[in-house]
Amino acid sequence: MTESSATPPAGNTLKEKKLRKVIEERLAISLLEYRPILGEKKFDSRIKKAGKLFAADIVKFSANGKKKKTVKKAAVKTD
DSSP states (O other), rough: OOHHHHSTTTTTTHHHHHHHHHHHHHHHHGGGGGHHHHHHHHHHHHHHHHHHHHHHHHHHHHHHHOOOOOOOOOOOOOO
């Protein structure tokens, strides 16, 4: 395995952590009625896993969307 595939992308980790916390809080609040059914330990671990997946995808797609498109001007020949 190469080192580049084992290391997380630089620069996105802090943003991803903040986003993950917000997602986890909102999921836990919206799915509060399922906590007694699953049990607290299972519920918390599944919310945490879902938060990681959502945050990683959001950061990944937002980074791809920020790329600026370069506009090439056509050269006009004057004869």
